[in-house]
Amino acid sequence: MDCLLVLNFAWPRYRLNEEKAEWIIYVTDVGQQQHFNMFFKAARKAGWLPDNDKTYPRVNHVGFGLVLGEDGKRFRTRATDVVRLVDLLDEAKTRSKLALIERGKDKEWTPEELDQTAEAVGYGAVKYADLKNNRLTNYTFSFDQMLNDKGNTAVYLLYAHARICSIIRKSGKDIDELKKTGKLALDHADERALGLHLLRFAETVEEACTNLLPSVLCEYLYNLSEHFTRFYSNCQVNGSPEETSRLLLCEATAIVMRKCFHLLGITPVYKI
Template sequence: MQKSAWLRYRLNEEKADWIIYVTDAGQREHFVKLFKAARKAGWLPTNDTTYPRASHVGFGAVLGGDGRRFNSHYAETFSLVGLLDVAKYYSKRALIERGKDKEWTPKELDETAEAVGYGALKFADLKNNRLTSYSFSYDQMLRDKGKTAVYLLYAHARICSIIRKSGKDIDELKTAGKLVFDHADERALGLHLLRFSETVEEACTKLLPHVLSEYLYGLSEQYSRFYNNCQVIGSKEETSRLLLCEATTIVMRKCFHLLGITPVY
Protein backbone atom coordinates (compact mmCIF):
# COMPACT_ATOMS: atom_id res chain seq x y z
CA MET A 1 0.00 0.00 0.00
CA GLN A 2 2.80 2.41 0.88
CA LYS A 3 4.55 2.04 -2.51
CA SER A 4 1.20 2.51 -4.27
CA ALA A 5 0.63 5.75 -2.38
CA TRP A 6 4.13 6.99 -3.20
CA LEU A 7 3.65 6.16 -6.88
CA ARG A 8 0.31 7.98 -7.01
CA TYR A 9 1.76 11.03 -5.21
CA ARG A 10 4.75 11.26 -7.56
CA LEU A 11 2.53 10.99 -10.61
CA ASN A 12 -0.29 13.31 -9.52
CA GLU A 13 1.38 15.80 -7.19
CA GLU A 14 5.02 15.92 -8.33
CA LYS A 15 4.03 15.42 -11.99
CA ALA A 16 6.97 13.05 -12.59
CA ASP A 17 7.60 12.02 -16.19
CA TRP A 18 9.66 8.93 -15.43
CA ILE A 19 9.92 7.23 -12.03
CA ILE A 20 12.81 4.79 -11.62
CA TYR A 21 12.91 2.43 -8.63
CA VAL A 22 16.41 1.09 -7.88
CA THR A 23 16.46 -2.05 -5.71
CA ASP A 24 18.04 -5.50 -5.75
CA ALA A 25 16.89 -7.76 -8.57
CA GLY A 26 14.96 -9.98 -6.14
CA GLN A 27 12.18 -7.38 -5.91
CA ARG A 28 11.44 -7.38 -9.64
CA GLU A 29 8.16 -9.32 -9.38
CA HIS A 30 6.84 -6.95 -6.75
CA PHE A 31 7.30 -3.97 -9.05
CA VAL A 32 5.85 -5.83 -12.04
CA LYS A 33 2.64 -6.28 -10.00
CA LEU A 34 2.73 -2.67 -8.74
CA PHE A 35 3.01 -1.23 -12.26
CA LYS A 36 0.33 -3.60 -13.57
CA ALA A 37 -2.07 -2.45 -10.87
CA ALA A 38 -1.22 1.20 -11.60
CA ARG A 39 -2.09 0.69 -15.28
CA LYS A 40 -5.43 -0.92 -14.40
CA ALA A 41 -6.17 2.04 -12.11
CA GLY A 42 -5.42 4.42 -14.97
CA TRP A 43 -2.41 6.00 -13.22
CA LEU A 44 0.02 4.81 -15.91
CA PRO A 45 -0.50 4.42 -19.67
CA THR A 46 -0.74 0.88 -21.00
CA ASN A 47 2.26 1.45 -23.28
CA ASP A 48 5.59 1.15 -21.38
CA THR A 49 7.27 3.70 -23.64
CA THR A 50 4.65 6.43 -23.17
CA TYR A 51 5.06 9.10 -20.49
CA PRO A 52 4.48 9.23 -17.61
CA ARG A 53 6.21 5.92 -17.04
CA ALA A 54 7.62 3.88 -14.18
CA SER A 55 10.54 1.43 -14.33
CA HIS A 56 12.31 -0.92 -11.98
CA VAL A 57 16.10 -1.05 -12.10
CA GLY A 58 17.38 -4.21 -10.44
CA PHE A 59 20.97 -4.85 -9.47
CA GLY A 60 22.97 -7.92 -8.51
CA ALA A 61 24.61 -8.71 -5.21
CA VAL A 62 27.82 -7.13 -3.93
CA LEU A 63 30.06 -9.85 -2.51
CA GLY A 64 32.84 -9.70 0.04
CA GLY A 65 36.28 -11.22 -0.41
CA ASP A 66 34.98 -14.53 0.92
CA GLY A 67 32.23 -14.63 -1.69
CA ARG A 68 29.48 -13.94 0.83
CA ARG A 69 26.84 -11.33 0.06
CA PHE A 70 27.12 -7.94 1.73
CA ASN A 71 24.11 -7.20 3.94
CA SER A 72 23.38 -5.65 7.31
CA HIS A 73 24.45 -8.85 9.07
CA TYR A 74 27.77 -9.15 7.24
CA ALA A 75 30.66 -8.67 9.68
CA GLU A 76 32.73 -6.45 7.34
CA THR A 77 29.90 -4.31 5.98
CA PHE A 78 30.45 -0.53 6.14
CA SER A 79 27.98 2.30 5.83
CA LEU A 80 28.26 4.25 2.57
CA VAL A 81 30.08 7.04 4.40
CA GLY A 82 32.43 4.45 5.87
CA LEU A 83 33.14 2.97 2.44
CA LEU A 84 33.95 6.42 1.06
CA ASP A 85 36.22 7.26 4.00
CA VAL A 86 38.16 4.01 3.61
CA ALA A 87 38.45 4.52 -0.16
CA LYS A 88 39.87 8.00 0.44
CA TYR A 89 42.33 6.64 3.05
CA TYR A 90 43.65 3.93 0.68
CA SER A 91 43.81 6.43 -2.16
CA LYS A 92 45.85 8.89 -0.08
CA ARG A 93 48.25 6.16 0.96
CA ALA A 94 48.71 5.07 -2.67
CA LEU A 95 49.27 8.66 -3.85
CA ILE A 96 52.00 9.18 -1.26
CA GLU A 97 53.64 5.86 -2.15
CA ARG A 98 53.55 6.39 -5.93
CA GLY A 99 54.48 10.07 -5.84
CA LYS A 100 57.41 10.05 -3.47
CA ASP A 101 59.14 12.80 -5.46
CA LYS A 102 56.05 15.01 -5.64
CA GLU A 103 55.63 17.78 -3.12
CA TRP A 104 51.97 17.80 -2.08
CA THR A 105 50.35 20.56 -0.10
CA PRO A 106 47.95 19.12 2.51
CA LYS A 107 45.01 20.56 0.53
CA GLU A 108 46.19 19.12 -2.80
CA LEU A 109 46.73 15.69 -1.30
CA ASP A 110 43.37 15.67 0.45
CA GLU A 111 41.41 16.85 -2.61
CA THR A 112 43.19 14.44 -4.98
CA ALA A 113 42.77 11.51 -2.58
CA GLU A 114 39.06 12.27 -2.31
CA ALA A 115 38.57 12.57 -6.07
CA VAL A 116 40.47 9.35 -6.80
CA GLY A 117 39.08 7.37 -3.86
CA TYR A 118 35.46 8.33 -4.38
CA GLY A 119 35.80 7.93 -8.14
CA ALA A 120 37.34 4.49 -7.75
CA LEU A 121 34.47 3.34 -5.55
CA LYS A 122 31.80 4.66 -7.93
CA PHE A 123 33.41 3.28 -11.07
CA ALA A 124 33.98 -0.14 -9.47
CA ASP A 125 30.21 -0.37 -9.07
CA LEU A 126 29.08 1.31 -12.29
CA LYS A 127 31.42 -0.56 -14.64
CA ASN A 128 29.51 -3.81 -14.06
CA ASN A 129 26.27 -4.80 -15.70
CA ARG A 130 23.88 -3.88 -12.90
CA LEU A 131 22.27 -7.34 -12.96
CA THR A 132 25.61 -9.10 -12.39
CA SER A 133 26.98 -9.79 -8.92
CA TYR A 134 30.58 -8.77 -8.25
CA SER A 135 33.21 -9.03 -5.52
CA PHE A 136 34.10 -5.82 -3.69
CA SER A 137 37.84 -5.14 -3.30
CA TYR A 138 39.69 -1.91 -2.51
CA ASP A 139 42.92 -3.36 -3.93
CA GLN A 140 41.24 -4.07 -7.26
CA MET A 141 39.45 -0.74 -7.58
CA LEU A 142 42.56 1.35 -6.79
CA ARG A 143 44.86 -0.29 -9.35
CA ASP A 144 46.37 2.07 -11.89
CA LYS A 145 46.05 -0.47 -14.70
CA GLY A 146 42.99 -2.10 -16.19
CA LYS A 147 39.37 -1.01 -16.05
CA THR A 148 39.54 1.25 -12.99
CA ALA A 149 38.82 4.91 -12.29
CA VAL A 150 42.47 5.37 -11.28
CA TYR A 151 43.60 4.34 -14.76
CA LEU A 152 41.01 6.60 -16.41
CA LEU A 153 41.81 9.60 -14.22
CA TYR A 154 45.53 9.11 -14.90
CA ALA A 155 44.84 8.94 -18.65
CA HIS A 156 42.87 12.19 -18.49
CA ALA A 157 45.60 13.94 -16.44
CA ARG A 158 48.24 12.76 -18.93
CA ILE A 159 46.35 14.25 -21.89
CA CYS A 160 45.98 17.55 -20.02
CA SER A 161 49.72 17.50 -19.34
CA ILE A 162 50.49 17.00 -23.05
CA ILE A 163 48.35 20.01 -23.97
CA ARG A 164 50.07 22.15 -21.30
CA LYS A 165 53.56 21.09 -22.40
CA SER A 166 52.82 22.14 -25.97
CA GLY A 167 52.67 25.75 -24.79
CA LYS A 168 49.89 26.42 -27.30
CA ASP A 169 46.68 28.33 -26.62
CA ILE A 170 44.08 25.64 -27.26
CA ASP A 171 41.29 28.21 -27.72
CA GLU A 172 43.26 29.89 -30.51
CA LEU A 173 43.85 26.51 -32.15
CA LYS A 174 40.11 25.83 -32.08
CA THR A 175 39.54 29.03 -34.06
CA ALA A 176 42.39 28.78 -36.56
CA GLY A 177 43.26 25.09 -36.70
CA LYS A 178 41.56 22.12 -38.30
CA LEU A 179 41.42 18.38 -37.72
CA VAL A 180 43.18 16.03 -40.13
CA PHE A 181 42.74 12.26 -39.96
CA ASP A 182 45.52 10.85 -42.12
CA HIS A 183 46.70 8.17 -39.68
CA ALA A 184 44.55 5.10 -38.96
CA ASP A 185 44.74 5.69 -35.20
CA GLU A 186 43.62 9.30 -35.64
CA ARG A 187 40.57 8.09 -37.56
CA ALA A 188 39.82 5.36 -35.02
CA LEU A 189 39.96 7.85 -32.13
CA GLY A 190 37.80 10.35 -34.02
CA LEU A 191 35.18 7.70 -34.79
CA HIS A 192 35.11 6.60 -31.15
CA LEU A 193 34.52 10.21 -30.06
CA LEU A 194 31.59 10.45 -32.49
CA ARG A 195 29.90 7.51 -30.71
CA PHE A 196 29.54 9.47 -27.46
CA SER A 197 25.99 10.79 -27.98
CA GLU A 198 24.59 7.43 -29.10
CA THR A 199 26.29 5.74 -26.14
CA VAL A 200 24.68 8.16 -23.68
CA GLU A 201 21.30 7.61 -25.33
CA GLU A 202 21.69 3.83 -25.06
CA ALA A 203 22.76 3.99 -21.41
CA CYS A 204 19.77 6.20 -20.55
CA THR A 205 17.21 4.31 -22.60
CA LYS A 206 18.23 0.90 -21.27
CA LEU A 207 19.11 2.19 -17.78
CA LEU A 208 22.53 0.56 -18.01
CA PRO A 209 25.34 2.84 -16.71
CA HIS A 210 27.98 0.21 -17.50
CA VAL A 211 27.46 1.01 -21.21
CA LEU A 212 28.91 4.47 -20.58
CA SER A 213 31.68 3.04 -18.38
CA GLU A 214 32.68 0.66 -21.19
CA TYR A 215 32.71 3.53 -23.67
CA LEU A 216 34.94 5.64 -21.41
CA TYR A 217 37.41 2.80 -20.90
CA GLY A 218 37.42 2.12 -24.65
CA LEU A 219 38.09 5.80 -25.31
CA SER A 220 41.12 5.74 -22.99
CA GLU A 221 42.45 2.62 -24.71
CA GLN A 222 41.89 4.16 -28.14
CA TYR A 223 43.70 7.32 -27.09
CA SER A 224 46.65 5.28 -25.81
CA ARG A 225 47.03 3.64 -29.23
CA PHE A 226 46.82 7.03 -30.91
CA TYR A 227 49.44 8.54 -28.57
CA ASN A 228 51.83 5.60 -28.93
CA ASN A 229 51.70 5.71 -32.72
CA CYS A 230 51.18 9.40 -33.45
CA GLN A 231 53.67 11.99 -32.20
CA VAL A 232 51.85 15.06 -30.96
CA ILE A 233 54.28 17.78 -29.84
CA GLY A 234 56.79 18.73 -32.51
CA SER A 235 55.09 16.87 -35.35
CA LYS A 236 53.90 18.58 -38.53
CA GLU A 237 50.37 17.51 -37.50
CA GLU A 238 50.77 19.08 -34.03
CA THR A 239 47.81 21.47 -34.30
CA SER A 240 45.40 18.79 -35.48
CA ARG A 241 46.60 16.28 -32.91
CA LEU A 242 46.40 18.78 -30.05
CA LEU A 243 42.80 19.48 -31.08
CA LEU A 244 42.15 15.72 -31.04
CA CYS A 245 43.65 15.57 -27.53
CA GLU A 246 41.38 18.42 -26.44
CA ALA A 247 38.31 16.73 -27.94
CA THR A 248 39.21 13.58 -26.01
CA THR A 249 39.45 15.43 -22.70
CA ILE A 250 36.10 17.14 -23.30
CA VAL A 251 34.32 13.84 -23.89
CA MET A 252 36.12 12.18 -20.98
CA ARG A 253 34.99 14.97 -18.65
CA LYS A 254 31.40 14.57 -19.86
CA CYS A 255 31.62 10.86 -19.06
CA PHE A 256 33.13 11.56 -15.64
CA HIS A 257 30.35 14.05 -14.91
CA LEU A 258 27.62 11.57 -15.86
CA LEU A 259 29.24 8.87 -13.70
CA GLY A 260 29.66 11.23 -10.74
CA ILE A 261 33.47 11.22 -10.88
CA THR A 262 35.64 14.31 -10.36
CA PRO A 263 38.49 14.50 -12.93
CA VAL A 264 42.06 15.08 -11.83
CA TYR A 265 44.19 17.58 -13.75
Protein backbone atom coordinates in the same frame (compact mmCIF):
# COMPACT_ATOMS: atom_id res chain seq x y z
CA MET B 1 12.33 15.83 -19.51
CA ASP B 2 11.99 15.45 -15.75
CA CYS B 3 13.48 12.16 -14.52
CA LEU B 4 12.97 11.33 -10.85
CA LEU B 5 15.17 8.69 -9.20
CA VAL B 6 13.24 7.01 -6.41
CA LEU B 7 14.84 4.90 -3.69
CA ASN B 8 11.75 3.90 -1.70
CA PHE B 9 8.37 2.27 -2.17
CA ALA B 10 6.21 5.40 -2.14
CA TRP B 11 3.26 5.18 -4.49
CA PRO B 12 3.87 7.32 -7.60
CA ARG B 13 0.49 9.11 -7.63
CA TYR B 14 1.79 12.19 -5.80
CA ARG B 15 4.90 12.35 -7.95
CA LEU B 16 2.90 12.02 -11.16
CA ASN B 17 0.07 14.40 -10.29
CA GLU B 18 1.79 16.95 -8.05
CA GLU B 19 5.46 16.87 -8.98
CA LYS B 20 4.68 16.17 -12.67
CA ALA B 21 7.45 13.60 -13.00
CA GLU B 22 7.65 12.10 -16.48
CA TRP B 23 9.83 9.14 -15.60
CA ILE B 24 10.09 7.48 -12.18
CA ILE B 25 12.88 4.94 -11.61
CA TYR B 26 12.81 2.62 -8.60
CA VAL B 27 16.24 1.25 -7.65
CA THR B 28 16.35 -1.90 -5.52
CA ASP B 29 17.90 -5.37 -5.66
CA VAL B 30 16.69 -7.78 -8.36
CA GLY B 31 14.74 -9.79 -5.80
CA GLN B 32 12.05 -7.08 -5.83
CA GLN B 33 11.31 -7.48 -9.55
CA GLN B 34 8.02 -9.39 -9.12
CA HIS B 35 6.80 -6.90 -6.54
CA PHE B 36 7.33 -3.98 -8.90
CA ASN B 37 5.75 -5.77 -11.85
CA MET B 38 2.57 -6.14 -9.76
CA PHE B 39 3.01 -2.60 -8.45
CA PHE B 40 3.08 -1.08 -11.96
CA LYS B 41 0.27 -3.31 -13.24
CA ALA B 42 -2.02 -2.07 -10.47
CA ALA B 43 -1.14 1.56 -11.30
CA ARG B 44 -2.05 0.97 -14.95
CA LYS B 45 -5.38 -0.64 -14.02
CA ALA B 46 -6.09 2.39 -11.81
CA GLY B 47 -5.51 4.62 -14.82
CA TRP B 48 -2.52 6.38 -13.29
CA LEU B 49 -0.12 5.09 -15.92
CA PRO B 50 -0.51 4.49 -19.66
CA ASP B 51 -0.84 0.91 -20.84
CA ASN B 52 2.34 1.20 -22.94
CA ASP B 53 5.40 1.15 -20.66
CA LYS B 54 7.34 3.20 -23.22
CA THR B 55 4.86 6.07 -23.14
CA TYR B 56 5.31 8.99 -20.75
CA PRO B 57 4.70 9.29 -17.89
CA ARG B 58 6.49 6.01 -17.30
CA VAL B 59 7.92 3.99 -14.43
CA ASN B 60 10.75 1.47 -14.34
CA HIS B 61 12.33 -0.82 -11.81
CA VAL B 62 16.12 -0.88 -11.96
CA GLY B 63 17.29 -4.03 -10.25
CA PHE B 64 20.87 -4.69 -9.22
CA GLY B 65 22.84 -7.70 -8.05
CA LEU B 66 24.57 -8.23 -4.73
CA VAL B 67 27.95 -6.92 -3.66
CA LEU B 68 29.92 -9.93 -2.44
CA GLY B 69 32.95 -10.25 -0.21
CA GLU B 70 35.98 -12.24 -1.28
CA ASP B 71 34.43 -15.27 0.47
CA GLY B 72 31.60 -15.19 -2.07
CA LYS B 73 29.00 -14.15 0.53
CA ARG B 74 27.13 -10.86 0.92
CA PHE B 75 29.67 -8.12 1.69
CA ARG B 76 29.69 -7.45 5.46
CA THR B 77 32.07 -6.48 8.23
CA ARG B 78 33.72 -9.14 10.40
CA ALA B 79 30.98 -8.49 12.92
CA THR B 80 28.46 -9.50 10.19
CA ASP B 81 27.12 -5.93 10.03
CA VAL B 82 26.28 -4.42 6.66
CA VAL B 83 29.17 -2.20 5.55
CA ARG B 84 28.27 1.50 5.47
CA LEU B 85 28.97 3.38 2.26
CA VAL B 86 30.62 6.25 4.14
CA ASP B 87 33.15 3.80 5.60
CA LEU B 88 33.95 2.40 2.14
CA LEU B 89 34.49 5.90 0.76
CA ASP B 90 36.69 6.94 3.67
CA GLU B 91 38.82 3.81 3.28
CA ALA B 92 39.15 4.33 -0.47
CA LYS B 93 40.24 7.94 0.06
CA THR B 94 42.80 6.90 2.68
CA ARG B 95 44.28 4.23 0.41
CA SER B 96 44.37 6.64 -2.53
CA LYS B 97 46.22 9.24 -0.45
CA LEU B 98 48.79 6.66 0.66
CA ALA B 99 49.34 5.63 -2.97
CA LEU B 100 49.85 9.26 -4.01
CA ILE B 101 52.32 9.81 -1.16
CA GLU B 102 54.25 6.70 -2.22
CA ARG B 103 54.48 8.19 -5.70
CA GLY B 104 55.98 11.34 -4.19
CA LYS B 105 53.01 13.55 -5.00
CA ASP B 106 52.94 15.01 -1.49
CA LYS B 107 56.18 16.81 -2.40
CA GLU B 108 54.59 18.43 -5.47
CA TRP B 109 51.20 19.44 -4.09
CA THR B 110 49.79 21.40 -1.20
CA PRO B 111 48.02 19.38 1.51
CA GLU B 112 44.71 20.64 0.12
CA GLU B 113 45.54 19.45 -3.42
CA LEU B 114 46.62 16.07 -2.11
CA ASP B 115 43.43 15.68 -0.10
CA GLN B 116 41.18 16.74 -2.99
CA THR B 117 42.93 14.42 -5.45
CA ALA B 118 42.80 11.49 -3.03
CA GLU B 119 39.09 12.07 -2.54
CA ALA B 120 38.38 12.31 -6.27
CA VAL B 121 40.34 9.14 -7.04
CA GLY B 122 39.10 7.15 -4.04
CA TYR B 123 35.43 8.05 -4.40
CA GLY B 124 35.62 7.65 -8.16
CA ALA B 125 37.14 4.19 -7.78
CA VAL B 126 34.25 2.97 -5.62
CA LYS B 127 31.59 4.44 -7.91
CA TYR B 128 33.14 3.15 -11.11
CA ALA B 129 33.68 -0.36 -9.69
CA ASP B 130 29.96 -0.52 -8.96
CA LEU B 131 28.77 0.98 -12.25
CA LYS B 132 31.05 -0.79 -14.72
CA ASN B 133 29.42 -4.18 -14.14
CA ASN B 134 26.09 -5.17 -15.63
CA ARG B 135 23.79 -4.03 -12.84
CA LEU B 136 21.90 -7.35 -12.80
CA THR B 137 24.92 -9.44 -11.87
CA ASN B 138 26.64 -9.90 -8.52
CA TYR B 139 30.24 -8.74 -8.16
CA THR B 140 33.05 -9.20 -5.67
CA PHE B 141 34.18 -6.11 -3.79
CA SER B 142 37.96 -5.62 -3.70
CA PHE B 143 39.81 -2.43 -2.79
CA ASP B 144 43.00 -3.75 -4.40
CA GLN B 145 41.23 -4.30 -7.70
CA MET B 146 39.25 -1.08 -7.82
CA LEU B 147 42.27 1.07 -6.85
CA ASN B 148 44.56 -0.54 -9.41
CA ASP B 149 46.01 2.02 -11.83
CA LYS B 150 45.95 -0.52 -14.68
CA GLY B 151 42.97 -2.05 -16.41
CA ASN B 152 39.33 -1.03 -16.39
CA THR B 153 39.30 1.10 -13.23
CA ALA B 154 38.50 4.70 -12.41
CA VAL B 155 42.11 5.21 -11.31
CA TYR B 156 43.39 4.24 -14.76
CA LEU B 157 40.83 6.47 -16.47
CA LEU B 158 41.49 9.47 -14.21
CA TYR B 159 45.22 9.07 -14.79
CA ALA B 160 44.57 8.93 -18.55
CA HIS B 161 42.60 12.17 -18.39
CA ALA B 162 45.32 13.86 -16.32
CA ARG B 163 47.91 12.68 -18.86
CA ILE B 164 45.97 14.30 -21.72
CA CYS B 165 45.76 17.56 -19.78
CA SER B 166 49.52 17.39 -19.19
CA ILE B 167 50.19 16.92 -22.93
CA ILE B 168 48.16 20.04 -23.71
CA ARG B 169 49.87 22.07 -20.96
CA LYS B 170 53.36 21.04 -22.09
CA SER B 171 52.61 22.17 -25.64
CA GLY B 172 52.52 25.76 -24.41
CA LYS B 173 49.69 26.45 -26.87
CA ASP B 174 46.44 28.25 -26.13
CA ILE B 175 43.95 25.47 -26.81
CA ASP B 176 41.01 27.91 -27.00
CA GLU B 177 42.78 29.84 -29.76
CA LEU B 178 43.55 26.61 -31.60
CA LYS B 179 39.86 25.74 -31.54
CA LYS B 180 39.14 28.96 -33.44
CA THR B 181 41.78 28.57 -36.12
CA GLY B 182 42.97 24.97 -36.18
CA LYS B 183 41.66 22.04 -38.20
CA LEU B 184 41.53 18.30 -37.64
CA ALA B 185 43.33 16.07 -40.15
CA LEU B 186 42.90 12.42 -39.22
CA ASP B 187 45.41 10.90 -41.63
CA HIS B 188 46.85 8.21 -39.35
CA ALA B 189 44.81 5.05 -38.73
CA ASP B 190 44.94 5.55 -34.94
CA GLU B 191 43.76 9.15 -35.32
CA ARG B 192 40.77 7.99 -37.35
CA ALA B 193 39.95 5.21 -34.88
CA LEU B 194 39.98 7.68 -31.99
CA GLY B 195 37.93 10.22 -33.93
CA LEU B 196 35.30 7.65 -34.90
CA HIS B 197 35.01 6.48 -31.31
CA LEU B 198 34.49 10.06 -30.14
CA LEU B 199 31.60 10.35 -32.60
CA ARG B 200 29.86 7.42 -30.87
CA PHE B 201 29.48 9.32 -27.60
CA ALA B 202 25.93 10.60 -28.20
CA GLU B 203 24.56 7.23 -29.29
CA THR B 204 26.25 5.55 -26.32
CA VAL B 205 24.61 7.94 -23.85
CA GLU B 206 21.26 7.32 -25.52
CA GLU B 207 21.73 3.55 -25.30
CA ALA B 208 22.75 3.72 -21.63
CA CYS B 209 19.71 5.85 -20.77
CA THR B 210 17.23 3.85 -22.85
CA ASN B 211 18.29 0.54 -21.30
CA LEU B 212 19.13 1.99 -17.87
CA LEU B 213 22.60 0.47 -18.04
CA PRO B 214 25.42 2.75 -16.83
CA SER B 215 27.86 -0.07 -17.61
CA VAL B 216 27.43 0.79 -21.31
CA LEU B 217 28.87 4.25 -20.68
CA CYS B 218 31.69 2.78 -18.56
CA GLU B 219 32.65 0.43 -21.37
CA TYR B 220 32.65 3.32 -23.84
CA LEU B 221 34.86 5.42 -21.54
CA TYR B 222 37.37 2.62 -21.04
CA ASN B 223 37.53 1.92 -24.78
CA LEU B 224 38.01 5.64 -25.42
CA SER B 225 41.01 5.64 -23.10
CA GLU B 226 42.42 2.59 -24.89
CA HIS B 227 41.99 4.27 -28.29
CA PHE B 228 43.76 7.37 -26.98
CA THR B 229 46.65 5.31 -25.61
CA ARG B 230 47.19 3.68 -29.02
CA PHE B 231 46.96 7.05 -30.73
CA TYR B 232 49.48 8.69 -28.40
CA SER B 233 51.85 5.73 -28.60
CA ASN B 234 51.96 5.86 -32.39
CA CYS B 235 51.41 9.54 -33.15
CA GLN B 236 53.75 12.21 -31.81
CA VAL B 237 51.79 15.24 -30.65
CA ASN B 238 53.98 18.06 -29.35
CA GLY B 239 56.58 19.26 -31.82
CA SER B 240 55.18 17.27 -34.76
CA PRO B 241 54.04 18.79 -38.08
CA GLU B 242 50.53 17.68 -37.12
CA GLU B 243 50.73 19.27 -33.67
CA THR B 244 47.71 21.56 -33.98
CA SER B 245 45.42 18.84 -35.27
CA ARG B 246 46.59 16.33 -32.69
CA LEU B 247 46.28 18.78 -29.82
CA LEU B 248 42.69 19.40 -30.88
CA LEU B 249 42.11 15.65 -30.92
CA CYS B 250 43.56 15.45 -27.40
CA GLU B 251 41.25 18.23 -26.26
CA ALA B 252 38.20 16.56 -27.82
CA THR B 253 39.09 13.33 -26.02
CA ALA B 254 39.47 15.12 -22.68
CA ILE B 255 36.14 16.90 -23.11
CA VAL B 256 34.28 13.66 -23.83
CA MET B 257 36.01 11.94 -20.91
CA ARG B 258 34.88 14.74 -18.60
CA LYS B 259 31.31 14.39 -19.90
CA CYS B 260 31.44 10.67 -19.10
CA PHE B 261 32.85 11.36 -15.63
CA HIS B 262 30.08 13.87 -15.00
CA LEU B 263 27.35 11.40 -15.99
CA LEU B 264 28.92 8.74 -13.75
CA GLY B 265 29.25 11.10 -10.79
CA ILE B 266 33.07 11.05 -10.86
CA THR B 267 35.22 14.14 -10.31
CA PRO B 268 38.00 14.45 -12.93
CA VAL B 269 41.58 15.22 -11.92
CA TYR B 270 43.81 17.40 -14.06
CA LYS B 271 47.21 16.35 -12.82
CA ILE B 272 48.60 13.22 -11.21
